[in-house]
Amino acid sequence: MRIDLNSDLGESFGRWELGDDEALLSIVTSANVACGFHAGDPTVLRRTCEQAVRRGVAIGAQVGYRDLAGFGRRFIDVPPEDLANDVLYQIGALEAMARAAGGRVGYVKPHGALYNAIVHHEEQAEAVARGVRAFAPDLAVLGLPGSAWLRAAERAGLRTVREAFADRAYTPEGTLVPRREPGAVLHDAEEIAERCLRMVRGEPVAAVDGTPVRVGAESLCVHGDSPGAVDIARKVAERLGGAGVEVEAFAPPRADAHRKAPACTS
Template identity: 75%
Template sequence: MRIDLNSDLGEGFGRWELGDDEALLAVVTSANVACGFHAGDPLVLRRVCERAALRGVVIGAQVGYRDLVGFGRRFIEVAPEELTNDVIYQIGALDALARVAGDRVRYVKPHGALYNAIVHHEEQARAVVEAVRLYDPDLAVLGLPGSVWLKLAEQAGLRVVHEAFADRAYTPEGTLVPRRQPGAVLHDPDEIAERCLRIAGGDPIPAIDGTPVRIAADSLCVHGDTPGAVRVAEQVARRLSAAGVSLAAFARRGG
């Protein structure tokens, strides 16, 4: 068995630092790099792309709503054409910085409220799919299994990658528990590593109410802004490796 391990990086802004990008890049196989709309500035983003390229970590564009103040975690009712152009703009900006660093963007993952919205919001999901298709139809797209976003992406001929969250609680329906609810974010590295091992093996995990729920995943996400994120990522990597699960990026470098 093998699985990808990804994390959200490049989420600092100016003098404000968030997460330990350098330490996480030593563990993960894919980096969801912010694109300046919910977090990140050109200095931060270029530095992350350079470090990722040096370590052989695959670079993905983490696109979101135009919401620096809310860190992209607030839903915004935006016209489809505007959203499509916003996403193209973000992918293009990060791709330029990645190319200067000696690599390129190889996949797209929506961030925060946009990620959650396009699980069910067909109009916005279609707008994001259109952005990826127009910019580069060879880019893979990362998202929640069963989401409208991945369904429409697959219909458009894009490569879809199913994602599970190492440090987030799930509802019995297989969606993420909203962050505002108690227990939505997990913190115990051992508990998280055990859940990841079960997901990688195709076994069910307990939803927030204890109901068994099976999450099909090609990639596991550890949030870079969560306290103790590095320790969590390291424990997940160790546990998977000890069980014979190889960590490998779903998007290959080269070409």
């Protein structure tokens, strides 16, 4: 058995720091790096890409709504053309930072409210798929199994990768429990690690109401901004490895053919 372990990184901004990116990059196999719309600034993004390249971690563009104040967790009714161009713009910005670090963007994952909206919002799902394809039709995309987003991506000819969440609760329908509801975020590292192993094995896990639900996945996400994220990621990786599950990136790190620029020192 094999599984990818990803985390949302590069979300600090200016003097405001969020998460321990360096520690997580020593554990995860894929880094969903913010692109500046919901979080992250140019220096943070470049530094995160440099760290990912040094660790051999795949770099993914974590695209979201233009919503720094709300951390991308508020739905925005963006016209489809604007949303497609916003996605294209964000991937391009991160690709510049990744190439300066000697790497490349290998996949795309929507963030926050955009991720949740395109589970059902067909028009926005199509727009995001168009934005990704306009950048590069060979990019992989991460998304919730059975979502409108993955269907739209498949129609666009993109490689789709099913994702499950290590530290989030599920509804009986297999969607994520909204963060504003009790029990939406899980915190017990040991319990999360065992739950992840069940997911990888294709076994049901308990939904928020106790209903058994199966969550098929090729990648597991540990949120970098969750309390105890590093401990959770480490416990998950150890539990999977101990059970004979190989943890590796679904999209191997892409190297830049151009000469690497001098490292960011600020």
